[in-house]
Amino acid sequence: MLKDQVVFNYKDIPNFPQSTVHGHAGRLVFGTLKGRPCVCMQGRFHLYEGYPIQKITLPMRIFKMLGVETVILTNAAGGLNQDFKVGDIMVIKDHINMPGFAGNNPLVGPNDERFGVRFPCMSDAYDRELQQLAVDIGQELGYGDFLKEGVYCVLGGPSFETIAECRILHKLGADAVGMSTVHEVIVARHCGMRVVALSLITNLVVMDYDSQEKANHEDVLQASKLRAGQLERLVSTVVTRIDHPNSNLI
Numbered sequence: 001m002l003k004d005q006v007v008f009n010y011k012d013i014p015n016f017p018q019s020t021v022h023g024h025a026g027r028l029v030f031g032t033l034k035g036r037p038c039v040c041m042q043g044r045f046h047l048y049e050g051y052p053i054q055k056i057t058l059p060m061r062i063f064k065m066l067g068v069e070t071v072i073l074t075n076a077a078g079g080l081n082q083d084f085k086v087g088d089i090m091v092i093k094d095h096i097n098m099p100g101f102a103g104n105n106p107l108v109g110p111n112d113e114r115f116g117v118r119f120p121c122m123s124d125a126y127d128r129e130l131q132q133l134a135v136d137i138g139q140e141l142g143y144g145d146f147l148k149e150g151v152y153c154v155l156g157g158p159s160f161e162t163i164a165e166c167r168i169l170h171k172l173g174a175d176a177v178g179m180s181t182v183h184e185v186i187v188a189r190h191c192g193m194r195v196v197a198l199s200l201i202t203n204l205v206v207m208d209y210d211s212q213e214k215a216n217h218e219d220v221l222q223a224s225k226l227r228a229g230q231l232e233r234l235v236s237t238v239v240t241r242i243d244h245p246n247s248n249l250i
């Protein structure tokens with residue numbers, strides 16, 4: 001996808017966390033996309049891997065220091081919205097930070113003023129112009145039938161949700177549930193980077209005690225492969241159409 005690639009394995013980057021999840025390669029890839037400089041993480045970090053929440057989000061601050069202006073996040077998520085299907089791509093318009101309700105927020109601790117303010121606003125966490133751009137490009141690419149918008153709820157994991165938990169998340173207004181992304185978004189916004197985020201709905205959560213369905217990571221990986229090409233096309237088209245005043249890294 002990227003031209004003129006320079007690749008670093010996470011294990012060769014001092015103090016960088018290591019990917020422990022099957023399906024997360026553990027490489028930082030620099031390169032250009034239609035002439036635009038980009039850096040991609042192949043593998044991200046999660047609370048359930050046992051890392052402190054500040055370590056999970058360290059890459060965001062590194063990206064800020066490298067000059068990154070816009071962060072595009074993708075994830076696999078379980079569909080809570082009854083209109084969603086496996087394979088839908090949801091443009092995230094907002095989030096519910098469940099670990100944050102219990103005080104588990106990546107900005108807890110002394111505030112580093114070099115990055116941002118003590119009390120950052122999150123009502124504009126997901127850049128509305130970029131959301132619209134993603135939706136418009138999705139439509140242009142012919143993804144209209146499987147392109148959705150919605151609210152992503154993060155949980156700590158690694159256990160998948162119970163039926164009662166899924167029911168309550170649905171009632172709370174979440175459209176999809178996962179175990180990532182939100183912590184990165186909070187740190188990216190704190191230091192002023194713009195954010196657009198996409199969830200691939202890899203499974204529909206179980207909300208019915210009569211159902212025999214069981215969430216499992218293999219199904220998540222399998223479903224991710226089905227839309228990998230289309231998601232990559234959407235992301236790369238968004239990258240090439242983002243306005244960049246300073247033409248810096250994406």
Ligand SMILES: O=P(O)(O)O[C@H]1O[C@H](CO)[C@@H](O)[C@H]1O
Pocket residue numbers: 021044046074075076077157178179180181216217220
């Ligand atoms: O959010 P990403 O890392 O895409 O992956 C999702 O899929 C994994 C569970 O199958 C969890 O890591 C969950 O967060």
